Amino acid sequence: MPVEMIGWIAPRVSSELIPTVGPPFTASVIAETARIHERAGFDRVLIGYFSDAPDGFLVGAHAASVTERLSFLLAHRPGFVAPPVAARKLATLDQLSDGRLAVHIIAGGSDADQAKDGDWTDHAARYRRSAEYIGLLRRTWTEPAPFDHDGEFYRTRGTYSEIRCRQLPHIPIYGGGGSDAAIRALAPSVDVFMLWGEPLKETALFMDRVRREAALSGHNPTFSLSTRPILAATEGEAWDRARAILDRVLVNRGGAPAPTRQNVGSNRLLQAAAAAEVHDTCLWTSLAVATGAQGNSTALVGTPETVAQAMLEYYKLGATNLLIRGYDPRPDAVQYGEELIPRVRELVAAHDAASGAAPVPRRA
Numbered sequence: 001m002p003v004e005m006i007g008w009i010a011p012r013v014s015s016e017l018i019p020t021v022g023p024p025f026t027a028s029v030i031a032e033t034a035r036i037h038e039r040a041g042f043d044r045v046l047i048g049y050f051s052d053a054p055d056g057f058l059v060g061a062h063a064a065s066v067t068e069r070l071s072f073l074l075a076h077r078p079g080f081v082a083p084p085v086a087a088r089k090l091a092t093l094d095q096l097s098d099g100r101l102a103v104h105i106i107a108g109g110s111d112a113d114q115a116k117d118g119d120w121t122d123h124a125a126r127y128r129r130s131a132e133y134i135g136l137l138r139r140t141w142t143e144p145a146p147f148d149h150d151g152e153f154y155r156t157r158g159t160y161s162e163i164r165c166r167q168l169p170h171i172p173i174y175g176g177g178g179s180d181a182a183i184r185a186l187a188p189s190v191d192v193f194m195l196w197g198e199p200l201k202e203t204a205l206f207m208d209r210v211r212r213e214a215a216l217s218g219h220n221p222t223f224s225l226s227t228r229p230i231l232a233a234t235e236g237e238a239w240d241r242a243r244a245i246l247d248r249v250l251v252n253r254g255g256a257p258a259p260t261r262q263n264v265g266s267n268r269l270l271q272a273a274a275a276a277e278v279h280d281t282c283l284w285t286s287l288a289v290a291t292g293a294q295g296n297s298t299a300l301v302g303t304p305e306t307v308a309q310a311m312l313e314y315y316k317l318g319a320t321n322l323l324i325r326g327y328d329p330r331p332d333a334v335q336y337g338e339e340l341i342p343r344v345r346e347l348v349a350a351h352d353a354a355s356g357a358a359p360v361p362r363r364a
Contacts, residue, residue, distance in 0.1 A: 001320055001352065002320075002345070002348065002349075003315055003320055003321070003322055003344060003345060003348045004043045004044060004224075004320060004321040004322070005041065005042050005043050005044075005322055005324070005341050005344065005345075006042065006043065006044045006045065006046055006073060006224065006226075006321060006322065006323040006324070007037040007040070007042040007044070007045040007046070007323070007324065007325065007333055007336075008045055008046050008048070008323070008325040008329065009030060009033045009034055009037065009045045009046075009047060009059070009063060010029075010030075010033070010047075010048065010329070011024060011025045011026060011029065011030055011053065011054045011059055012024060012025065012026050012029050013029055013033075013329060013330065015326075015327050015328065015329055016249045016252065016287075016290075016291055016327060017245060017248050017249065017252070017327045017328060018328070018329075019252060024052075024053065024054055025054045027062060030059055030062050030063055031062065031063070031066040032330070033045075033063075033329070033330060033333075034063035034066055034067050034070060035066060035067060036330050036333050036334060037070055037333055037337075038067045038068070038069055038070040039334075039337065040333050040334055040336060040337020040338070040341065041337045041341045041342070042070065042333070042336075042337070042341070043070075043071060044070070044071040044072060044073050044102065045063070045070060045071075045072060045073065046073045046075065046104065046323060047059050047060050047063070047072060047073065047074050047075060048075050049075035049076060049077055049106055051113050051114075051116040051117050052116070056074050056075060056076070057074065057089055057093060060072045060074050060093060060097070060101070061093060061096060061097075064093075064096060064097035064098075064100060064101075069100075070100065071097075071100040071101070071102065072097065072100055072101050072102070073102045073103070073104050073174060074090070074093070074101060074102070074103050074104065075103075075104045075106050076090075076103050076104065076105060076106065077105075077106050077107070077108055077114075077117075078105065078107065078126075078129050078130050078133035079108070079114070079117075079119045079121060079126070079129060080117055080118075080119065082154070082156075083132075083133050083136035083137055083140065083154060083156075084136065084140045084156060084159045084161065086133075086137065087136070087137045087140035087141055087161055088140070088161050088163050090103055090137070090165070090171060091141060091161065091163045091164055091165045091166075091170075091171075092163055094165045094166045094167060094171050095163065095165070095166050097166075098166065099165075099166035099167045101165075101167075101171050102171050102172040102173070102174055102192075103137075103171060103172075103173055103174065104174040104175060104194065105130050105133065105134060105173060105174070105175040105186070105190065106175070107123075107126040107127045107129070107130045107175075107177060107182065107185075108126050109123075109177070109263025109264075109265065109266070110263065111123070114126070123179070123181065124181040125153075127177065127179070127181040127182050127184070127185035127186065128152060128153070128181075128185055129152070129153045130175065130185055130186065130189075131185040131186065131188070131189050132151045132152060132153050132154060133153075133154070134173055134175070134186075134189040134190070135151075135189070136149060136151075136154060136156070136159075137170075137173070138170060138173075139159070140159060140160075140161045141161065141164060141165055141169065141170040141171075142164075142169050142170060143159075143160065145160065146158040146159060146160040147159050147160070172191045172192060173189070173190050173191050173192070174190055174191065174192040174193075174194055174224065175189070175190040175192075175193065175194065176190075176193055176194030176195060176224075176265075177263070177264070177265060178196075178206075178263065178264035178265035178266075178267075178268050179263075179264040179265075182264070183209055183210055183213050184213060187210045187211075187213035187214040187219070187221065188213065188214050188216070188217035188219045189219075190221055191221055191222070192221060192222050192223065192224050192321055193210050193221045193222075193223050193224070194223075194224040194225075194226065194321075194323075195207075195223060195224065195225045195226070195319070196225070196226050196227075196265055196268075196269060196295070196296050196297070196298065197225060197226060197227035197228075197269075197283060197296070197298040197300070197314075198268060198269065198272055198283075198298070199272055199279035199280055199283060200279075200280050200313055200314070200317065202268070202272065203225065203314065203317055203319075204317050207223055207317060207318050210223075222318065222320050222321065223317075223318045223319045223320065223321065224319060224320075224321035224322070224323055225314045225319035225321070225322055225323070226296035226322075226323035226324075226325070227283075227296065227298060227299065227300045227311070227322075227323075227324060228287065228296060228297065228298065228299040228300070228324070228325055228326065228327065229299065229300045229301075229307050229324050229326070229332075229336065229340060230242045230245065230284075230299050230300070230301045230302075230326075230327070231302070231303065231304050231307060231335060231336075231339060231340060232302075232303065233303065234303060235302055235303060235306065238301050238302045238303060238306075239301055239302075242284060242287075242299060242301045245287070245327050246286055246287055246290055249287065249290045249291065249327075250290055253290070258289065258290060258291060258292035259292040259294070260292060265293075266292065266293035266294065266295075267293070269285065269288045269293040269297060269298055270288060270289065270292075270293050272285055272288075272298070273285035273286070273288050273289045273293075280310065280313070281302070281306060281309070281310050281313075282300050282301050282302045282306055282307060282310050283298055283299075283300060283310065284298065284299045284300070284301045285298055287299050296323065296325060304339040304340050304343055305343065307340060308340055308343035308344045308347055309347065311344050311347075312344065312347040312348060312351060315344075315347075315348055315351070316351065322344065324336055324340070
């Protein structure tokens, strides 16, 4: 099957390399970043969720209005918008974007961050709530008549939506997490289970856990895997660039210790870093250590050929969606479009042809 290449857009230009300055929202930045990713050949871009950030629904609506082909993955935290209301908001955006929306359900990995928005639900309960939330989204999108719901977290009467998703039966649902609670809740619920870039062996084992849990409900999700490619014309130049990025990240931190993380996914990345600086052919963990493994923070370092081959190995494990984000976000997206994405697609197509997988046309 074709690989889905996912990028990242934000309401302003910033990264671990680029200090956050200026207004928190610039419409022109959103528009140009979306256009850059569309021109670069990305299939979709993630719109992140942060407790202090502009509203992702509106960021997505603006990005959709200035693009034609690019699709969007909207991060959304259950607990702050009632599921039937969220279902109508998401369906409306899917209609406005001509069927280019997916939702990424984020349970929330930090008690302190959840508290900023007034949520005091504990970690395990947040994942149970997410599973119930997804079920209510699906019912609101698909039930032909008003329905009632009585659950652990939500109770509704006569729930019904006139607005339905442009995509049928509904928009794709993504979600992820590294804990047992995440696997129990989301493996039976999401269409795509999202992972961060761990070593191949650990990735395969984790995927097997998710598949086994999903199979108990007759479900079979696909997988997305996120990394931070660092490319150059030669291996030496790529590693020089990677170490220069690390140096700048450390300088920007100003000597402060890397923050500690509560979520299991970040701690898994740090465990990989403790085991080795480089795993497999080119998975580099030092930037995860430098940032406290804040989100997607392990890098694939090398020439475009080396990194594309590394990404193919994740595809072979089952990661048919690959999320890539640069440390210099917009120039890196251009470089990915010129040097990396075409190579990944060629390798995937050749692998599928050799294995007898039937080709599926990409979205026009």
